Amino acid sequence: MVGKIRHLPGLFLLALLFYAFTQDPSSIKETVEITFKNPKGFPKPTYPLKENKTTAQGFLLGRKLFYDPILSKDNLVSCASCHKQNFAFADAGNELSTGISGKRGIRNAPSLQNLIWKKAFMADGGITHLDLQPIAPLTNPVEMGEVLKNVISKLQHDPVYPSLFFRAFNDSIITSEYLLKSLTQFLCAVISVDSPYDRFISGREQFTSEELDGLKIFRTHCANCHKEPLFTDYSYRNIGLQPDSILQDAGRAGITGLQEDNNKFMVPSLRNVEVTAPYMHDGRFNKLEEVINHYANGNFATANIDSSIVRNVGFSEKEKKALIVFLKTLTDQAFLHDTRFSNPGISTNRN
Amino acid sequence: MLKYYISNIHLKRKDGKEYISKEYFLVDEDEINSKTLSLSKVPDGEYTAISFIVGIDSLHNCKGIQKGALDPVKGMFWAWNTGYIFLKMEGKSPQSITSGKSLEYHIGGFQQPHNCIRTVTLPFSIPLKVGGEKENKIILKSDLSKLFSGHTTIDFSKLSTVTNIFGATTIADNYATMFSLVEAK
Numbered sequence: 001m002v003g004k005i006r007h008l009p010g011l012f013l014l015a016l017l018f019y020a021f022t023q024d025p026s027s028i029k030e031t032v033e034i035t036f037k038n039p040k041g042f043p044k045p046t047y048p049l050k051e052n053k054t055t056a057q058g059f060l061l062g063r064k065l066f067y068d069p070i071l072s073k074d075n076l077v078s079c080a081s082c083h084k085q086n087f088a089f090a091d092a093g094n095e096l097s098t099g100i101s102g103k104r105g106i107r108n109a110p111s112l113q114n115l116i117w118k119k120a121f122m123a124d125g126g127i128t129h130l131d132l133q134p135i136a137p138l139t140n141p142v143e144m145g146e147v148l149k150n151v152i153s154k155l156q157h158d159p160v161y162p163s164l165f166f167r168a169f170n171d172s173i174i175t176s177e178y179l180l181k182s183l184t185q186f187l188c189a190v191i192s193v194d195s196p197y198d199r200f201i202s203g204r205e206q207f208t209s210e211e212l213d214g215l216k217i218f219r220t221h222c223a224n225c226h227k228e229p230l231f232t233d234y235s236y237r238n239i240g241l242q243p244d245s246i247l248q249d250a251g252r253a254g255i256t257g258l259q260e261d262n263n264k265f266m267v268p269s270l271r272n273v274e275v276t277a278p279y280m281h282d283g284r285f286n287k288l289e290e291v292i293n294h295y296a297n298g299n300f301a302t303a304n305i306d307s308s309i310v311r312n313v314g315f316s317e318k319e320k321k322a323l324i325v326f327l328k329t330l331t332d333q334a335f336l337h338d339t340r341f342s343n344p345g346i347s348t349n350r351n
Numbered sequence: 352m353l354k355y356y357i358s359n360i361h362l363k364r365k366d367g368k369e370y371i372s373k374e375y376f377l378v379d380e381d382e383i384n385s386k387t388l389s390l391s392k393v394p395d396g397e398y399t400a401i402s403f404i405v406g407i408d409s410l411h412n413c414k415g416i417q418k419g420a421l422d423p424v425k426g427m428f429w430a431w432n433t434g435y436i437f438l439k440m441e442g443k444s445p446q447s448i449t450s451g452k453s454l455e456y457h458i459g460g461f462q463q464p465h466n467c468i469r470t471v472t473l474p475f476s477i478p479l480k481v482g483g484e485k486e487n488k489i490i491l492k493s494d495l496s497k498l499f500s501g502h503t504t505i506d507f508s509k510l511s512t513v514t515n516i517f518g519a520t521t522i523a524d525n526y527a528t529m530f531s532l533v534e535a536k
Contacts, residue, residue, distance in 0.1 A: 051415070122431070127430075129413065129414075131415045131416040132416060132423070135428065135430045148423055148426075149424050177418060177422070181416065254515075255432055257517065
């Protein structure tokens with residue numbers, strides 16, 4: 001059972017209270033340490049970090065915005081409503097997520113981690129720049145349902161935000177650029193690279209023999225698409241899932257218009273996969289066992305199926321178990337409970 | 352509602368050289384000021400034609416968050432598929448098959464085969480002399496009816512809305528014919 005863990009540094013709470021009375025941005029003493037070093041064996045980041053240099057103020061503002069339902073039309077839905085830290089910023093067991101006025105989307109909310117290496121966003125890869133990604137949920141009528149102009153106006157008229165934007169960007173006139181770049185500064189820092197798997201690879205930790213067996217099975221059958229160390233190659237593939245006749249999601253074809261891209265979705269990273277259930281673009285599988293059985297049983301829908309999908313892969317029960325034991329080595333507890341990424345004390349209801 | 356982007360304005364000079372503007376203009380039929388596009392520092396010389404693209408070049412479709420006319424706050428940015436809406440026209444027609452009898456054309460896309468960038472070239476009948484203190488004016492007319500008939504006639508009862516790549520190039524081929532030169536002086 002994963003509970004909500006919130007460690008609020010005393011200094012931060014005091015600073016906020018003090019701030020609320022004085023309205024003087026220079027009085028805020030809150031700090032956070034954000035350093036980035038590309039881990040060994042990882043590719044170079046895709047995100048142009050030099051064009052949006054992370055500062056403590058930008059990160060803290062981005063984090064506050066991420067947790068603040070002020071971004072939604074009804075002031076009830078925040079980014080964190082569907083991206084919960086303890087679940088690697090996935091939606092805590094929900095197949096599909098609920099937006100404003102109880103509206104439901106058509107896709108399972110993905111986990112958020114290691115976004116600086118991601119080449120495109122959304123299961124269909126329609127969005128090609130991290131700065132632009134938040135516009136989609138902000139403006140989607142079934143998610144946060146807002147208009148960018150209104151979001152900026154609400155923030156501009158808020159008693160606190162103009163000062164926070166000033167601290168982060170030296171400008172108290174809020175723009176979409178500052179809004180999106182601060183969100184990106186937070187999202188760029190959301191990095192999970194310290195799982196038992198990472199410690200095993202860098203020689204800091206041993207694997208059990210079952211974990212080693214699982215790793216071997218993984219490398220033989222899964223790693224072609226779920227490529228280490230990010231556990232995805234960011235390609236679009238049709239893995240033979242029966243299309244859902246109600247959701248009517250064409251996947252990548254919705255972007256390219258190509259029939260050959262029908263039912264292709266971006267390969268998701270498997271980091272923290274233990275806590276990101278349910279699985280697949282529509283959350284149809286609740287357990288990792290079901291995912292593995294999908295591949296093992298070979299009951300595939302055939303149109304456009306990816307050439308790397310092997311029929312009759314024939315996992316034994318022992319092999320399935322070892323594979324799951326290995327997948328659980330990708331759970332990065334420090335990341336899931338890192339207080340730098342947690343709700344800084346924002347109420348989930350602004351109304 | 353009618354809004355569209357004009358960018359990559361080129362003025363062709365008699366000697367073969369070109370003036371190229373790096374400005375991006377969003378023309379909004381509801382905002383009179385947006386219908387005057389100012390070009391500065393145009394070198395002296397005799398100019399024989401203007402060309403521009405309706406839309407945004409592929410480079411600026413992919414550049415991340417931008418300012419000015421390209422700020423996504425202008426409502427001309429597609430959230431779900433990175434890139435700009437080059438032309439947005441919304442209205443009503445009794446022929447529309449939508450429940451609200453609405454017409455909605457959000458045209459964009461810069462990748463083949465759904466590329467909606469269209470280049471318009473309009474030659475001047477008399478060369479335009481730029482130089483001295485005089486302010487020059489190039490007056491263009493955009494004929495909205497061509498949006499629905501310039502290249503292919505649009506049947507509102509068949510194509511009431513275009514809001515993604517499907518059908519977009521048909522409208523783009525139409526807006527390519529929408530512009531004509533009134534005078535260059």
